[in-house]
Amino acid sequence: MDMLVTQLAGFWDALLALVADPLTYIYLISSVFLGIIFGALPGLTATLAVTILTGFFGNKIPLDYALIALLGAYVGAIYGGSYPSILLNIPGTAASAATAMDGYPLARAGRGGEALGLTTTASFIGTLIGTLALLVFVWLLLLISKNIASPEKALLALFGILLSGTLMSEDLVIKGWIAGLIGLAMAMVGLDPLLSEPRYTFGWSYLLSGFQVVPVLMGAFAVPQIIDGLRHMEVGEVLKLQGRILPNLGTIRRYLPTITRSGVIGTGVGALPGVGEDVAGWVSYGVGKSVSPDGAQFGKGSLDGLLSSETANNACIGGALIPLLVLGIPGSPPAAALMGAFKINNVIPGPTIDPAIILRVAAIMVLASLTMFILGLFTARVFIRILRIPQTVFLPVVMVLTTIGSFSVGGGINDLYLMLGVGFVAYLMNLMKYPMAPLVIGVILGGLFDETFRRSLLISNGDLLVFATRPGAAILLSLNVALILSQFPFIQRGFARLKGKFT
């Protein structure tokens, strides 16, 4: 109890310090605004927003302000995706795909204003639920994580990559795993972490320090998006916004159980390593459809359906930050970009992180969600105008932004060559439906996996049982094995037969 009170006091102090600093507002308002624009423009994503801003703010301003800018853009972009979902029937980000199912029919029925107002409120409450979970669970997990040693860290990193590969694959699960392995392989380039043995540098001295995170992120997320989006496309008809945006308190109260349930689901999904806001939105939508009395109306313009997905995708942000801050394993692709920002600031997320940073992150999340709420309710019409800008106009601007952002992080022109190379490979992989999130998570966690795996073997004199004899490691090993086995067709058939027997 004492600990909880201390944490709350620490959070309150962090919040007051941020509120008292005038620069906070400049970074907060501009980044949330920019984030909403990124989210609202179909073709730009939340990951791209955080990645590009990492290039700009990652190591150029004090970490506190960099975090405000990046978290503000993250919160804003996830929310901003709802605008084109509701008014154009095109999800602005993958996270808002489920939102379009009910948002667009509502807008067609002349309830666009009501839908946007409720979406804004639900996103705000969802972000707060995620932040509350971050504030509470991060401390519990930090206490547990003090007992985590190299074997558990290695298995956890592997679990993150495998889980991300399994859940983020659009086509075959094996493609997600291959993407994860390619990411891990990319992380092997450079001097190895224990013996400083050069690996796969091909005589290029730049590669001795390994693949840098920011150019890889820009290459994996920005370049394919630019190549894919630069095509002739008529901007769809933006539906006229009807009705007032400011939500009715009675309606919010009526939908509070849905919002709370979806917030909890979103946070839970976000806390899974490597699983993003889109999965959170769909899982919550699916649960909502089966438990809501309004379930039959889902997909035909149900407010319950709309709020199920929109609350969950914003709540996912807080959830995604839990494994990032406690274990150094990003909970979602934008969190992977955030990890890149931590890394270039020499902050290593994980059990040894400065607790003050966690409190500041929670305080920033609260302020960012409040800013998003206010901007969403009072400047919605500005964002609606932005929906009319074609991709062929803003994507070239994004390319120039990406170039200068990637160049200035530190590696200069070599970073740009790396970004372009990764970008072309990532585009080819996109064409063959390989997910990018496991690749990026592989690149980020590869160093950790390599170091902790070999350290485990070193302290056990090469005894592989070290991964099974410690209780925590045994649980994680079982999870990894179960995850792999669950994809074997004969096991899936066995489960299907068992399920058939019991139903």
Add this chain to the structure above:
Amino acid sequence: MAQSADKSVMRARDFWGALGLMALSVFFLWRTSQIPLFGGNRAGVSGADWYNSAAIVPLGIFAGLFVLSCVLLTISIRAGGAAGALSAAGIGWDHREGLRIATLALILFFYIAGLVPRVDFIISGGLLITCLIFGYHRGLTGRMLIATAAMGVAGAYALMMHPDRAGWRAHDDDILALVLWIGLTFWSTARARGDRIMRVIPLIAVITPLVLVTAMAFGFRQNVPNRGGLIFAQIEYHYYVTLRPLWRD
């Protein structure tokens, strides 16, 4: 029906993808074999044991990649991917889409490899924006080719005339890129015919790189590409010699 056709195309692509991955993993397994695994001796110093070798994790990764690519190949062959893999229709080849991707890849290559290190960032950024909007906004093949030619000429000239770092400060490539940018701008504006997007290209193409490069260099005080570029060198000179003394003194 369309879904099953998409699936066949995907399996045919997976066939080639799996073969490529197999080749890649075999190549890197061979490269990994050059890293000492069983306590190799280097310059008289004994290396680590196998379990601490720098090769152990990469070996596992590339072996895993090889196994998974074999599984992918099997899935692809079982689904009929091998049969479709040898025809253009089988892998879903679309000539127009292929041209679009190829021209874009060339534009991005010449921009990053040729122009960014050698040509003023405002000029190269402006030319890129003009080429991309002009070439791809309407989706016309002719425009894509013109845009690629403009970027290709500027990029290839810079690459060939100044391959080494010592020559990157020269301005002849800046001037050529500037001429091509102005020419393409006039061409696109002349053909705008009521197209608002075409008319705003020059504005976007000038403002975006100018604001970005000055904000980065003087606001964030960061390194920017080609500081000695034709336009940026003038801006930097006047910032430090003409403007800055106004508030420093």
